[in-house]
Amino acid sequence: DQQVKQNSPSLSVQEGRISILNCDYTNSMFDYFLWYKKYPAEGPTFLISISSIKDKNEDGRFTVFLNKSAKHLSLHIVPSQPGDSAVYFCAARSKGGSEKLVFGKGTKLTVNP
Amino acid sequence: NAGVMQNPRHLVRRRGQEARLRCSPMKGHSHVYWYRQLPEEGLKFMVYLQKENIIDESGMPKERFSAEFPKEGPSILRIQQVVRGDSAAYFCASSPAGGVEKLFFGSGTQLSVL
Numbered sequence: 001d002q003q004v005k006q007n008s009p010s011l012s013v014q015e016g017r018i019s020i021l022n023c024d025y026t027n028s029m030f031d032y033f034l035w036y037k038k039y040p041a042e043g044p045t046f047l048i049s050i051s052s053i054k055d056k057n058e059d060g061r062f063t064v065f066l067n068k069s070a071k072h073l074s075l076h077i078v079p080s081q082p083g084d085s086a087v088y089f090c091a092a093r094s095k096g097g098s099e100k101l102v103f104g105k106g107t108k109l110t111v112n113p
Numbered sequence: 114n115a116g117v118m119q120n121p122r123h124l125v126r127r128r129g130q131e132a133r134l135r136c137s138p139m140k141g142h143s144h145v146y147w148y149r150q151l152p153e154e155g156l157k158f159m160v161y162l163q164k165e166n167i168i169d170e171s172g173m174p175k176e177r178f179s180a181e182f183p184k185e186g187p188s189i190l191r192i193q194q195v196v197r198g199d200s201a202a203y204f205c206a207s208s209p210a211g212g213v214e215k216l217f218f219g220s221g222t223q224l225s226v227l
Contacts, residue, residue, distance in 0.1 A: 004155070006155075032213065032214075034213070036218075041220065041221075042220050042221075043117070043204050043206075043218030043219050043220045043221055044156070044204070044218045045218065046216065046217075049214065089155060089156065091156075091213075093213050098213075099144075099146070099161045099168065099169055099211060099212070099213060100158040100161070100169065100171070100172070100213075101148075101156075101158060101213050101216075102158070103148075103155035103156040103157070104155050105153065105154055105155045106155055
């Protein structure tokens with residue numbers, strides 16, 4: 001039972017263009033969502049987050065959009081840079097101050113120069 | 114300010130042996146979380162500990178797995194009588210005061226069971 005789904009295992013974009021990574025969830029109890037970036041042989045690093053009371057959060061080149069009715073969120077990276085090439089994980093937390101994160105399987109982004 | 118330190122980075126064990134994975138949280142952090150990533154999967158929560166207390170172990174397998182975070186020293190994830198299915202990357206994360214908003218992950222321990 002996968003509560004957080006990232007249906008695209010990989011994505012390839014050209015440098016300078018927009019990267020859009022998608023994430024769907026099934027659990028309506030999720031109230032906080034995060035995106036992590038992971039390089040090979042390293043741990044995940046926090047990128048950006050959004051609370052369920054918002055529909056957009058922006059930080060520099062990174063924007064996360066949340067569509068609660070569709071149970072869908074997306075991460076936009078613009079402009080994409082070769083250094084953005086990594087695996088991106090979507091994660092979610094349940095209401096009630098849970099300390100657990102539920103992760104998707106990740107999407108491997110490749111940004112070509 | 115050193116980040117979350119995990120050791121060893123790579124651990125090879127034969128079936129039936131014990132594996133001990135260590136995690137030193139960031140300085141000033143008293144909350145530790147363990148996650149496991151099986152091949153081609155996302156990270157899965159295992160356990161959440163504060164100093165000397167297990168707060169949530171709902172993600173821990175019922176047998177062979179245990180975790181501790183003593184008053185002094187690193188957090189330890191212990192796997193007894195390892196099996197091939199235990200082969201995975203084990204990540205530790207820490208936070209200063211709980212809350213998933215401020216999680217910092219270590220680089221992980223890659224466990225391989227022969």
